[in-house]
Amino acid sequence: MYDLPSEDPEEPGLPDEFHDLQPQLLSATLRLQNYAKDQIFTGTDLNLYYDVHHPLWHKRPDWFLALGVPRLYDGKDLRSSYVVWQEGVNPFVVVELLSPGTENEDLGVYADPATAISGASVPAIEPNSLVNGQSTKAVPPGKWQVYEQILRIPYYVVFSRYNNRVRAFRLVGGHYQEESLDSSNPRIWISELDLGLGLWEGEFDGIERLWLRWYDTHGDWVLTEAEYQQQRAERQRQRALQERQRAEQEQQRAEQQQQRAEQEQQRAEQQQRRADAAADQLRQVVANLLQANLSVTQVASMTGLTEEKVRQILDDGC
Known part of the structure; x- marks a missing residue:
């Protein structure tokens, strides 16, 4: 009874505790040498408004990273959303965590019905035709289309906690190409960040499982502040x-x-x-x-x- 669906019939995914913990670990282990802390913004389950001509259209990534953006909006306030035409910077990395029924929305043409997670069902989203990056219909495009064709986010990573599968996509020539990952040790290196994402087996916030986590140029997992202090004390x-x-x-x-x-x-x-x-x-x-x-x-x-x-x-x- 722990996985009852939302009362909202339009809610495609089933929010769970993992969707809160996994983004925390991603933010806690993000250590960028070439950017000051106040020039890095990470958003978790935050409305991402992407079309100035349709100012209410938005997506809600589970986690994203924007570079060269002040930690505080206008240098003084916490963000309640991320509006790309005001910020002037698109996200550089987006991570989506699969929920039952969100495969088509999150993976677009790469959705695999054979490995779909049982649960709520969401029909495949027909991509809208675009003119100069704008939809010709007054229907919001799907996540895949927004990330790939409108925002052109360089790196898109999708992780399923149900089968522990990581899928990573890199924007090449205006389209996402899936990275070939080692199924036993999936890792994607992001050279622009001098960091990579991989699957780490360990305990975070009292939960032992596989987690998506950043690693450094030596292949070592980046420590959280608590782990660093613990290691320092040791x-x-x-x-x-x-x-x-x-x-x-x-x-x-x-x-x-x-x-x-x-x-x-x-x-x-x-x-x-x-x-x-x-x-x-x-x-x-x-x-x-x-x-x-x-x-x-x-x-x-x-x-x-x-x-x-x-x-x-x-x-x-x-």
Whole structure:
């Protein structure tokens, strides 16, 4: 019962939580080196007015990027819509997230009935004839026609969360050409942005699944601010751990050196005690021999000492 349709019979798609989360991730991982943050605008589920002659006609992309446009309208206000003839800049990238029944609207001539998502049905939109980029009928053209022929948006990406299929289109010679993507690792590189879009498997906002996400020139996923702060905190924690380990190792080395010094001192003291004991014993032997009325020469010969040493021992004993 979680996917009941809208009460509006004209509502072709079924809005869902994914349509809120996925655009957030696209905006959160968009890091453009050649544009200041205040010169980048991303719109999410925002009315996009595209025809000055039919000012009420609009499309509502799930996500789009406009370059060289102030973040705030007129430098001071949040936008409630995006009016291309006032902004003077068309979107550069549009991302649509397929919902049941929106394939024909979102994919135009590239819609594949065999892989259509079950649900609401929307008939194929007959393209209006265009004269100088304007419709000759008072019927709003479909998304595909608006993006390709009227706004001429350079990159158009469509993602279905139902089958995790990414389809990417590049404007070439005034018409969209579908990019050939690796089905196991679909990625499209946008050289003008120095970024690419691909499918990332991970957790965002507590939800684990495949997400459409930006990657950089090294093929690495661009981090969100929260991920960057988390990674930074982890690096700081690792550095602190390494510093603590180095300090502990230095302390251990100092303790080992102190232990070695103490052991050397103990060995020296033991050697000194042994030397003192040997000297005492030798003096006693010399004294005993002299008391036995042996001459200095005889004592020196028997003990291996010089006569001078014997006399010194004799003098010390006196």
